[in-house]
Amino acid sequence: MDFGLSEEQELLQQSMRGYLSERIPLSKVRTIAESEAGFDRGVLQGLAEQGVPGVVIPEDYGGSGLGLLDAALISEELGRAVTPYSFHADAVMAPLALLAAGTEAQKQAWLPRIAAGDARVGVAFVDETPADGRLQADAGFVAAGPDADAYVVFCGDGAEAYLVPANLPGLRATRVKQVDLSRRLLMLEFDSIELDASTRLRGDAGNAGLPGARDRVRDAGRIVLAADALGAAERGFEAAVEYAQTRKQFGRVIASFQAVKHLCAETVADLEPLRSLLWYAAFAWDERREDAAAVSALLKAHAGEVTTKAVTTCTQVFGGMGFTWECDMHWWFKRVGYDRQVLGGVVAMRAEAASRRLAAFSDGNGGRPTRPSQRRRS
Secondary structure, three states: OOOOHHHHHHHHHHHHHHHHHHHHOHHHHHHHOOOOOOOOOHHHHHHHHOOOOOOOOOHHHOOOOOOOOHHHHHHHHHHOOOOOHHHHHHHHHHHHHHHOOOOHHHHHHHHHHHHOOOOEEEEEEEEEOOEEEEEEEEEEEEEEOOOOEEEEEEEOOOOOEEEEOOOOOOOEEEEOOOOOOOOOOOOOOEEEOOOOHHHOOOOOOOOOOOOHHHHHHHHHHHHHEEEHHHHEEEEEEEEHHHHHHEEEEEEEHHHHOOOHHHHHHHHHHHEEEEEEEEHHHHHHHHOOOOHHHHHHHHHHHHHHHHOOOOOOHHHHHHHHHHOOOOOHHHHHHHHHHHHHHHOOOOOHHHHHHHHHHHHHHHHHHHOOOOOOOOOOOO
C-alpha cells in the first residue's frame, strides 16, 4: 500500500507549526499556565480561525469535515507548542460524541458553536446510571476548563449518555491538582442532578449504537493524545540537541561526546516507528477497520512508554539545569506525562489491547484486519 500523507495534510501540518510558533510561543504559554483560569479565550478564537475546533465537524455544521488522521496531525503540532488547549476533548471527543449520539436539534445547537470557538464541551465517563431521572455520581480527571459550557456524560456501559449544561443545579466542578499546567483537569460531582429528555443523547436512531459510540469516542481521544505526546517528545528532543550543540565541557561542545550522541540517536530510533503506528491507528479508526479498537489501545500504551523515555533522556542531556523551572524542557516532559495517563495508562492500555485482540480471535477472524475497499493515500 502506498501509505503516506497527502499534499494537503503536509500543508496542514506545516501551516499549524508556523501559526503556533508565531502566535503561541512558550513565553505566552507560561503566562497563561500561571494564571488562575489556565486558559485564554483569545487562544481558542485564534485556533478557531485556523479551523482547529471544527476539524472533525462536518461542513454542514460549520466545520471542516476532515478525518481523525488530520486531527492527529494538528494534535502533534499542539503538543510541540505546549498549546494551552484540551484539543482531544474539546475538538475531537465532544464533537464526535454529539455526531454519533446527539439528536439533530442538539447537533444544530452545539456543533456550530464548537467549530466557531464559542463553546467548550467536556466529556466524562461514570459507572453509575440515573435512577428515577436523577444522577448521583463522580467523574474524575475530566479534560475541561472551569469555563466549560456543558459536558457529554456516558453512563454505565455506555447505553445511556447525556449532554449536561455546566450550570445545572447540583453539578460541581473542582480543579484537580496536576503537574502539567498547560491543560486543566476537573473532578465533576453530580449531586442527584435532574436529567430530563432535553439532556438525553440518543440520536435519531435510538440507543442501540450508544455503547459503540462511547468506545469510538474514547479511542479517538487516545489516538490524538498519542499524537500530542509525539509532538511534545520531538520538540523536547530538538531542544536537547540545540543545547548539546552549544553547551561546552572540557573545552568541547557536549554534542561531540559519544555518550550524548548515543542518547540522541536512540531517541530518534524510538520515536520514528511511533509515527507509523500513529498514522495507521488514525487511518484504521477513519476506515472502521476491525482492528481499530485494539490498535488505538496499543498505540496509547506504546506512545506512553516511548515518549516518556524520550523526554527523560532529553532532560538528562540538559543535566541538572533540565530539572529547573527556568529551563523549558519541563514543559514537554510534563505534557507527555499528562498524555500518558489520561484515558488510560500504559498497563491498562496493554491489557485492553490484548483483550480486544483475543475477542477478535474468538469471533473467528483470527485477529486479522479487513482490507480497505481500495488503495488510498491518507
